[in-house]
Amino acid sequence: MIKKISLMLSIGFFITACQAEPCNCPQQPVTPPPAEAPNTAAAEATPTAEAPAPAQKVSQTPIAVGEAEISLPKPLPVKATLTQCLQDRRSIRSYTDQMISLEQLSALLWSGNGINREDGKRTAPSARNLQSVSLFVAFEKATYRYDHVAHKLIRVAEGDLRPVKAAPVELIVTSSFADNEVIQGIDSGVVSQNIALYCAAEGLATVIRMMRGDQSELQKSLGIEPTNRPLFNMAVGYEAK
Numbered sequence: 001m002i003k004k005i006s007l008m009l010s011i012g013f014f015i016t017a018c019q020a021e022p023c024n025c026p027q028q029p030v031t032p033p034p035a036e037a038p039n040t041a042a043a044e045a046t047p048t049a050e051a052p053a054p055a056q057k058v059s060q061t062p063i064a065v066g067e068a069e070i071s072l073p074k075p076l077p078v079k080a081t082l083t084q085c086l087q088d089r090r091s092i093r094s095y096t097d098q099m100i101s102l103e104q105l106s107a108l109l110w111s112g113n114g115i116n117r118e119d120g121k122r123t124a125p126s127a128r129n130l131q132s133v134s135l136f137v138a139f140e141k142a143t144y145r146y147d148h149v150a151h152k153l154i155r156v157a158e159g160d161l162r163p164v165k166a167a168p169v170e171l172i173v174t175s176s177f178a179d180n181e182v183i184q185g186i187d188s189g190v191v192s193q194n195i196a197l198y199c200a201a202e203g204l205a206t207v208i209r210m211m212r213g214d215q216s217e218l219q220k221s222l223g224i225e226p227t228n229r230p231l232f233n234m235a236v237g238y239e240a241k
C-alpha cells in the first residue's frame, strides 16, 4: 500500500513539474526534427518574432519601379494584433495616388505567400503543397513577378497592366492548379486573406476583384502558360476619404 501511494505521488510530481516548466520529458522532444532542405533565403526573409522598439523609425524607401529586378528588404513584423486586423479588414474602392513603400511591399508579399519555413513551405497553405499561386505586382510603369525564393521582384512587362487603374499598386493573383477551379479558388483565396489582413494591419486599403473574360493577352504579357489562370486582382494603396 505504502509503495502504491509513493508511486502515485511520484507520478503526480512528475506531471506537475512538466506542466510548470518547459521540460525535457521523454514524450516532449526538445530538438525539432531536421528540416528536409534548409532554405537560407527563407530564413533571411522571415520576420523575427520581436517587433521593432516603438521609438524606432521604420524606413519608407521608394520602390524603384522600372528596374529589371527589385530586391526586397527583410519584412518587418506588424504591430497590430490579429484581432485588430480582423476587426479592421474591409473592402475599400477609392484610392489616393500615394505609393506604398518598399518595406510595406516586402511585408505584403511575404505575408501573402512568402516562405515561412526552412523546408520552403509558405505563409498560405496549398492543395497537395503544389504551391499553385503566383503573385504579380502591377504598377503604372511596369509589372513584376514575385520571386518568393529569393524574395525579390522580377520585371515581366513594361507599361501599365493594372486591371483597374484606381490604386498605385494592383496585385494580379494566378493559379496553375490543373483543371480544378475549386482548388484554384481555395489556393488563391487563402493568399488573398493573408494580403487583406496585412493591409488591415498597416492601415493600407485593398479590395479583391475577379478577373472576368478572356485573359490570354494578359497571360502572354505576364509570360505565363495558358494553364496558369489570372483569377483576381487586389488593389493596394491608401484610402481616399
Ligand SMILES: Cc1cc2nc3c(=O)[nH]c(=O)nc-3n(C[C@H](O)[C@H](O)[C@H](O)COP(=O)(O)O)c2cc1C
Pocket (backbone or CB within 6 Å): 089, 090, 091, 092, 093, 207, 208, 209, 210
Ligand atoms: C471572390 C470575390 C470577388 C469579388 N469581386 C469583387 C469585384 O469584382 N468588385 C468589387 O468591387 N468587389 C469585389 N469583391 C469584394 C466584395 O464585394 C466584398 O468583399 C463584399 O462586399 C463584403 O465587403 P467587405 O469586404 O468590406 O467585408 C469580391 C470579393 C470576393 C471574395
